[in-house]
Amino acid sequence: MSLPAEWESMEAEAQEEWFLGGLEADPLPFDKLVSVLVSLAETSRKPLANDWSELVQETLVQRRDRDQMAALMTAELGWRADDPTFKKLCHKALQSVFRNRSDKEIVASAGFDGRDDVATCMGRINLLLGLQAGALVLDSTWGFGVVKKCDDFYMKVVIDFEGKPQHSMTYGYAAKALTLLTEDHILTLRHRDPEELARRIKDDPAEIVRMVLRSYGDMQAPLLREILEDGIVDPAKWKTFWDGARRGLRNDDLVEIPAKRTENIRLLASAKQYDAAWFEKLQAERDCETILERVYELEGATDTSSLDDAARSVLADRLAFAALGTELRAPQVAAAACNAADRLGATDGTPGEKMRAILQRMLAQERFVATVDALPARELKPFIQLLAGHFSDDFAAGLLEMLDVLSIRLLDEVVPYLIEQGREASVAARFRETFDADSVAATTVCWLCRNLDFVDRNQPVSREDLLFRCVRVFETSCAYHALRAQNLLRTLFEQQAWMDALLASVSELGREGFTRRVTAATNWDPTESRGVLARVLKTYPELKRITEAGRDDEPDEPVRARLTSWRSFRERQATLKKVVEVDIPENSREIGVARSYGDLRENFEYQSAKDRQALLMQRKGELEADLSTVRATDFKNAPAEVAGMATCIWIAGVDSEEQRLCILGEWDRDEALGIVGAGSGVAELLLGKRAGDSITLPETVEVGSCRIPAGECRITRVTPIDDDIREWMEGR
Numbered sequence: 001m002s003l004p005a006e007w008e009s010m011e012a013e014a015q016e017e018w019f020l021g022g023l024e025a026d027p028l029p030f031d032k033l034v035s036v037l038v039s040l041a042e043t044s045r046k047p048l049a050n051d052w053s054e055l056v057q058e059t060l061v062q063r064r065d066r067d068q069m070a071a072l073m074t075a076e077l078g079w080r081a082d083d084p085t086f087k088k089l090c091h092k093a094l095q096s097v098f099r100n101r102s103d104k105e106i107v108a109s110a111g112f113d114g115r116d117d118v119a120t121c122m123g124r125i126n127l128l129l130g131l132q133a134g135a136l137v138l139d140s141t142w143g144f145g146v147v148k149k150c151d152d153f154y155m156k157v158v159i160d161f162e163g164k165p166q167h168s169m170t171y172g173y174a175a176k177a178l179t180l181l182t183e184d185h186i187l188t189l190r191h192r193d194p195e196e197l198a199r200r201i202k203d204d205p206a207e208i209v210r211m212v213l214r215s216y217g218d219m220q221a222p223l224l225r226e227i228l229e230d231g232i233v234d235p236a237k238w239k240t241f242w243d244g245a246r247r248g249l250r251n252d253d254l255v256e257i258p259a260k261r262t263e264n265i266r267l268l269a270s271a272k273q274y275d276a277a278w279f280e281k282l283q284a285e286r287d288c289e290t291i292l293e294r295v296y297e298l299e300g301a302t303d304t305s306s307l308d309d310a311a312r313s314v315l316a317d318r319l320a321f322a323a324l325g326t327e328l329r330a331p332q333v334a335a336a337a338c339n340a341a342d343r344l345g346a347t348d349g350t351p352g353e354k355m356r357a358i359l360q361r362m363l364a365q366e367r368f369v370a371t372v373d374a375l376p377a378r379e380l381k382p383f384i385q386l387l388a389g390h391f392s393d394d395f396a397a398g399l400l401e402m403l404d405v406l407s408i409r410l411l412d413e414v415v416p417y418l419i420e421q422g423r424e425a426s427v428a429a430r431f432r433e434t435f436d437a438d439s440v441a442a443t444t445v446c447w448l449c450r451n452l453d454f455v456d457r458n459q460p461v462s463r464e465d466l467l468f469r470c471v472r473v474f475e476t477s478c479a480y481h482a483l484r485a486q487n488l489l490r491t492l493f494e495q496q497a498w499m500d501a502l503l504a505s506v507s508e509l510g511r512e513g514f515t516r517r518v519t520a521a522t523n524w525d526p527t528e529s530r531g532v533l534a535r536v537l538k539t540y541p542e543l544k545r546i547t548e549a550g551r552d553d554e555p556d557e558p559v560r561a562r563l564t565s566w567r568s569f570r571e572r573q574a575t576l577k578k579v580v581e582v583d584i585p586e587n588s589r590e591i592g593v594a595r596s597y598g599d600l601r602e603n604f605e606y607q608s609a610k611d612r613q614a615l616l617m618q619r620k621g622e623l624e625a626d627l628s629t630v631r632a633t634d635f636k637n638a639p640a641e642v643a644g645m646a647t648c649i650w651i652a653g654v655d656s657e658e659q660r661l662c663i664l665g666e667w668d669r670d671e672a673l674g675i676v677g678a679g680s681g682v683a684e685l686l687l688g689k690r691a692g693d694s695i696t697l698p699e700t701v702e703v704g705s706c707r708i709p710a711g712e713c714r715i716t717r718v719t720p721i722d723d724d725i726r727e728w729m730e731g732r
Contacts, residue, residue, distance in 0.1 A: 206248025
């Protein structure tokens, strides 16, 4: 709507005369009249706008123009939404023209009698007026739909939803649940011209993202994906689509894609200006993390080398504020703020002195380790360089002392820095001290294994000794940094080429000693140790005599057949099938999507997906090994003279009634029926016992609602398995 061409040149009296003349015209120049009212309100003449609006209302009542009355009330919201009296006036005006039975129900359904504000009520009025046959709507429950008809008699709207055609809604429910789709909504395009939508998805994926943001508003990346994969973009082609969209949006000043997935992707009305007003807003900011985010945003959007002194002064003040505010509760934020100040040249005056004092306090070992452990990868190297620039000798000496407590990630940054400073010999000497004192950390062992050239140059430890230390790492229960080092070390030992190169560099006696050490390892996962031995024997088969000799030294023990019921066997098969056919493919898709988010070094989603992949592959291997070594059986004709597999054992405590325990196969468990696995501790106590024998239970055993108390118990009878146990085995 625009003002009449002659309006601005009119005197006040002429303007009033024109407006009154417009009210008498037929047809009513409604758009021009409303544009005049809006102009009056915007030029500080709201009382006059309100008075003239009443004149328009009277005219609309006389003409019984329902739709234009609703449009007038909607326009008045622009300057009267905060007027506490307007809701009542609006309600009364609508009632004066919404007179038939159906129209009255529309007004009643808008909620003017409730607590909702007038803007919400008018939104419902406009929605209900727009529910004409063929209108497109969106419902949070049923999704996209097309209005089939409005039933004025029953006062309901009938909608064909994609999954529920001919669905009826009352006006009241529809007003609250539905969204009326505009012509530029992405679902409107999908409905009216699916071929054009497919073309845009292929040729201009960035515009599809803009359409979603215009249609639904700002949102996080996961929600954006959920909306698009629901009938717009093929989920199997998501990665290709998203890569193309990101490329197209990278240089779009109107779209903000945040670094964190938890933040909204935003569509701006106009390109952001980093002017004096922006810096004034930054100066008023009091949230430390937000300050840092705003600075990152500035660096990514502008050439910061052209900033003037006033801007740098604001940056120095706010970054010093952020660093002080997070020094103790989130030191990584403080470190990143100091990095940013250094990059931007915002270190002059008092703020610069404050940040230097913070950096000096961060030299303490405990605080330094806590800070760098939490720093993102992009900030780690600049932070080390920043500390080195301020405190060169003290910093280098401190790093040497804390080498044995640093994570692999930090060692990868710190050791090269110390070597650049000419301290390679000191690093080797520090590593040598930890080996000599037998206090070497798993992180040190792992780093040296990944940097064998450093070992060869400086000899902090021999390769043979390093191999033996690796076995000790595998035999140790690790956590946090040590666990990550252990996992990285495990990855190395799974590589045949790396193993061959390392073993070839040690003496024959060293290889034999390593083989004996692995064979004798008792606290190392047997599956892993056997895998290492297999790789050793693949290249050096003559060492098989050592592994066989190790087995010959073990005392002979009777081997019990590994059996389980068909029920448990099939459950384990189903678990393997789910891992292989559902979990692993789903994880592969997660990895593909996570890759699309960029920088893998700082990509939490990617690392989480890769960690889950390792767990799933390990789980798959365990299940396959179990299913290949355990045999399913129905336990028919099993002997029942003594307690063993497929027997029921009746046990009585000193002061308790007898209770039944049933030993089945390795994977069989059911507390309610008293079924215990053949490999359980209770089963081991019972195996081979007869009626009349006594046993000592180390702890209370729960059998359904009953208990067999810990202590001495007597076996009253041993019988074949009962019918209810067989029914359980058969899955009934």
